[in-house]
Amino acid sequence: MLEIKNLHAEVEGNKILNGINLTINAGEIHAIMGPNGSGKSTLSYVLAGKDDYEITQGEILFRGENVLEMDPEERAALGMFLAMQYPIEIPGVSNMTFLKTALNAQRIAREEGEIKTPDFIKKIKDLSAKLNISQEMLRRPLNVGFSGGEKKRNEILQMALLEPKLCILDETDSGLDIDALRVVSDGVNALRSPERSMLIITHYQRLLDYIVPDVVHVMYKGQIVKTGDKDLALELEEKGYAEYTGEAAA
Ligand code: ADP
Numbered sequence: 001m002l003e004i005k006n007l008h009a010e011v012e013g014n015k016i017l018n019g020i021n022l023t024i025n026a027g028e029i030h031a032i033m034g035p036n037g038s039g040k041s042t043l044s045y046v047l048a049g050k051d052d053y054e055i056t057q058g059e060i061l062f063r064g065e066n067v068l069e070m071d072p073e074e075r076a077a078l079g080m081f082l083a084m085q086y087p088i089e090i091p092g093v094s095n096m097t098f099l100k101t102a103l104n105a106q107r108i109a110r111e112e113g114e115i116k117t118p119d120f121i122k123k124i125k126d127l128s129a130k131l132n133i134s135q136e137m138l139r140r141p142l143n144v145g146f147s148g149g150e151k152k153r154n155e156i157l158q159m160a161l162l163e164p165k166l167c168i169l170d171e172t173d174s175g176l177d178i179d180a181l182r183v184v185s186d187g188v189n190a191l192r193s194p195e196r197s198m199l200i201i202t203h204y205q206r207l208l209d210y211i212v213p214d215v216v217h218v219m220y221k222g223q224i225v226k227t228g229d230k231d232l233a234l235e236l237e238e239k240g241y242a243e244y245t246g247e248a249a250a
């Protein structure tokens, strides 16, 4: 599904990613944990194709194709989805219109034709009910005035609608109370499938109680410094990152 080889990336001359190697097979859920500033969000942006980042070395293969030569829309059409740590607000565009446009852009890129409006409405109603998203939230401008938790639930709504092959979730748990965390986790778990992979970035172990990963990685200073199974997340919760950062535990 995804193969990252010796990936190095810079922003404005600052080296942020320093040789990332990561392979995710179809159906697997990987978690990346690590202290703030380790480069987790940078990795998610580089995968999704956000500009501002200069790739100085390495490669990324997604479903066997070299994604570094693709723009973000092509990556999305191939089935990559990023739920962002800080979802963007678009004042002039209703949430519903945004969702329909995103889905149709993907369908057109795949030569499937636009979705029929009644089909879209039915789909959105079903999915938003599961994610506790009101009709009013669908009519509002995208993310404008949404609470932190509402933005995160709305990211999962987009993801469920687009049915990506690779779901990248960047700190989707931040800003969620315990009930919202469960709603989001149920939404994510409903998308688990042998044909779909997930990369879950989180600062805290809590989310991984609900979305149980196959593999857990620790990232520090732009490198993966440790890989283990779900027990690694529990160990990090208990002991912190000191063992990997070389700093004394607080
Ligand atoms: P994490 O998500 O693990 O907290 P980030 O990927 O957000 O880490 O950031 C990694 C490092 O890169 C931080 O030191 C951050 O300050 C730096 N960084 C990220 N984006 C930029 C940018 N646009 N310009 C300069 N430095 C940046």
Ligand code: MG
Residues within 6 Å of the ligand: 036, 037, 041
């Ligand atoms: Mg951070």
Ligand code: MG
Residues within 6 Å of the ligand: 040, 041, 042, 085, 170, 171
């Ligand atoms: Mg981050």
